[in-house]
Amino acid sequence: MKLSLPLAMLLALSLAPAARAANEADYKAAYAAAEAASREAAGMRNQWTVTVSALAAAKKAADGGDFDRAVAAAKEAEALAKASIFQATSEKEAWKAMEIR
Amino acid sequence: MNARFFLLGSLSAALVAFALTSPRVIAADKVDPVADAKAFQNFFFQKFPTVKHEDFVNGPYSMNEDMKRQWQEKEEFPPYEFALDAGKEMFATPFRNGKTYADCFPNGGIGIRQNYPYFDTGEGKVVTLELALNRCREANGEAPYSYVKDEMASLTAYMAFTSRGKPMDIKIPDDPRALAAYENGKRYFYTRRGQMNFSCASCHVQSPGERIRAEILAPALGILNAMPIYRSEWSGMGTTSRRFVTCNSQTRAVPLEPQADEYRDVEYFLSYVANGLPISGPGARP
Numbered sequence: 335m336k337l338s339l340p341l342a343m344l345l346a347l348s349l350a351p352a353a354r355a356a357n358e359a360d361y362k363a364a365y366a367a368a369e370a371a372s373r374e375a376a377g378m379r380n381q382w383t384v385t386v387s388a389l390a391a392a393k394k395a396a397d398g399g400d401f402d403r404a405v406a407a408a409k410e411a412e413a414l415a416k417a418s419i420f421q422a423t424s425e426k427e428a429w430k431a432m433e434i435r
Numbered sequence: 436m437n438a439r440f441f442l443l444g445s446l447s448a449a450l451v452a453f454a455l456t457s458p459r460v461i462a463a464d465k466v467d468p469v470a471d472a473k474a475f476q477n478f479f480f481q482k483f484p485t486v487k488h489e490d491f492v493n494g495p496y497s498m499n500e501d502m503k504r505q506w507q508e509k510e511e512f513p514p515y516e517f518a519l520d521a522g523k524e525m526f527a528t529p530f531r532n533g534k535t536y537a538d539c540f541p542n543g544g545i546g547i548r549q550n551y552p553y554f555d556t557g558e559g560k561v562v563t564l565e566l567a568l569n570r571c572r573e574a575n576g577e578a579p580y581s582y583v584k585d586e587m588a589s590l591t592a593y594m595a596f597t598s599r600g601k602p603m604d605i606k607i608p609d610d611p612r613a614l615a616a617y618e619n620g621k622r623y624f625y626t627r628r629g630q631m632n633f634s635c636a637s638c639h640v641q642s643p644g645e646r647i648r649a650e651i652l653a654p655a656l657g658i659l660n661a662m663p664i665y666r667s668e669w670s671g672m673g674t675t676s677r678r679f680v681t682c683n684s685q686t687r688a689v690p691l692e693p694q695a696d697e698y699r700d701v702e703y704f705l706s707y708v709a710n711g712l713p714i715s716g717p718g719a720r721p
């Protein structure tokens with residue numbers, strides 16, 4: 335009875351899917367998504383410098399064969415680009431609240 | 436009967452309470468530059484009642500007495516002096532075709548800084564002094580200068596110097612495109628951008644006189660009257676274009692190309708709302 339908990343944990347761990355290292359296809363998919371969002375932000379004249387840096391970091395990591403790092407940087411770039419799109423969209427009206435009247 | 440009065444009274448009270456607590460309704464979007472300029476100037480005059488109106492053009496020095504004293508001493512041998520001398524010489528030097536900058540501007544280019552930028556009804560766009568200088572060069576077969584520093588800063592420094600003390604005098608012609616450009620500039624000024632989520636107004640309307648790291652923020656009112664400026668931080672001169680580009684970068688926004696429509700329009704807006712305040716350029720800033 336006392337052994338049942340450790341055994342259950344061991345069983346659960348052995349059955350849990352092992353974390354898979356990212357490959358080039360993962361990177362390409364993540365980078366394409368980030369690049370599309372980044373292009374949309376640039377089209378709204380609201381690109382962020384950090385998005386550009388994250389995209390460059392993703393490419394550099396992929397060029398060096400570090401796809402885990404490349405995918406992480408690409409996902410960060412996509413999140414930043416989406417935040418800048420949200421900012422540009424909300425500011426279309428929100429700027430008026432700051433105006434001196 | 437009493438119950439009906441009570442009900443009506445309660446309803447009226449609820450309506451009044453709702454009206455008082457509802458969020459401020461933003462006024463209708465009517466473009467009124469005259470009212471804007473009045474409100475803009477009054478905001479700063481009331482926020483800083485001890486600052487002389489004409490002193491706002493001196494940026495952070497109008498906000499801090501210690502800095503002002505240091506600046507006044509520095510003005511005896513101002514750091515922009517070399518650029519000023521270079522600009523004067525460049526302005527007088529003929530192009531290869533024999534013409535000079537004076538041929539491109541009203542009054543030979545002397546004492547006209549306060550009228551820039553202007554709205555060109557032929558082109559349907561705002562024309563800044565920097566843009567007009569490069570167009571003058573190109574019209575005379577010369578290559579345009581970089582918009583952000585060096586030669587352009589020297590030329591505009593000299594032209595500003597010949598206008599020192601003259602009140603900013605920007606006109607908005609009766610043309611819907613001019614009003615649209617003005618409104619676009621105003622929108623750009625108040626719009627938050629970059630990862631820092633800052634607008635121009637975040638620093639220069641909400642926080643003038645406050646420190647951002649080691650710097651004291653300048654008020655937006657009259658901020659362009661001192662352009663171009665020597666900045667110790669840059670170890671050199673910078674134009675209005677450079678100021679906009681670096682402000683964008685500091686908020687982690689990718690800057691637009693110098694003399695992009697948005698930059699031209701925001702210069703138009705900021706200059707218009709500073710009408711009446713003296714030209715003080717070239718300036719020196721920390």
